[in-house]
Amino acid sequence: MFKHVFLTGPPGVGKTTLVQKACEALVSSGVGVEGFYTEEVREGGRRVGFDVVTMTGERGHLSRIRDVAGASHGRREYTVGQYVVDLPSFENLALPLFRNVGSAAGASRKVFVIDEIGKMELFSQSFIRSVRQTLDGSSCTILGTIPIPKGKPLGLVEEVRSRRDVKVFTVSKENRNAILQDILAALQDCLKHTA
Template sequence: MRIFYALTGPPGCGKTTAILRIVNELKKRGVRVEGMYTQELREGGRRIGFIIKRITGGEGTLAHVRFREGPRLGRYVVNLRDLEAIGVSALMDGLKEAEVIVVDEVGPMELFSQRFREAVEQLISSDKNAIITVHYRSRDPLVIKVKKTAGKNLIILNRENRDQIPAIIVKNVVEAIRGR
């Protein structure tokens, strides 16, 4: 049975922290996990960009205030090359090899890439287990499709539930993979 979770919530609610806890626990249990996540890049206490990291290793710069070429989102310029080299390749490899694919996040920066969109569409259409974070207020058709695919497994993270949700997801994913 396939497990498909979508996590959302306002900025700072703990989506990436939850994803990293889930990934670490799944790996401890011997689950093959692949995918990507993003983290803030800070300089002198000020956010200057975002890093994209592949779960199995490798990282690049997703967006930066000093970049000049690429799509602009607010004060950041998105680096499609690193997004596709790190993020898209992680998703495509995960579709072939992983038991669980993690995507953090399907948000405005990532959605500038047509290749990223296509990889997420393939993941949705596949039978792979997936845990995806989506931008809280996005009305993009792909974000809506991710939420719809998750159905009852669409979880809005907040300060009250963010510490309990990772353990629940890990339990359900491991049971689905192990056939219990």
């Protein structure tokens, strides 16, 4: 019996788009949706970083390329390739969402979106703890995304992938236009068991 649904697949294949379509359908059918997704930020045609966007429309930095990130002022820098992760900004926006969904009043018939559990997000130990708590919690269904394995295994990502209560869909260019109904069916099934 699955409790959570995760999408995986290569970068840019359409995971976030599917999460957004699934959320629209869930909201139309009366299911509450909370959480966040990440969105690339472009300036003058080039990608300058990523933002975290909550379901209620709040937005903050997740990362910026080095030349627009500003000076670190001696603070420890967390980087992924050319991107400098803005850990305080990410944590200020994302962590309160977990606290809310974890409360008894906020949890049932609700889907909590975590898009994504990736290298940048995993610099936050508080985020890792919050994800684990939500995965283990009794009444909330997660719709999340994880990257495909590449290079050094990412602890929490592999943990999620191998959990018996997580249904993982692998998104490809071939199936991305046909997989939404299967994702929604899996989520409805999860919700039946957590309601």
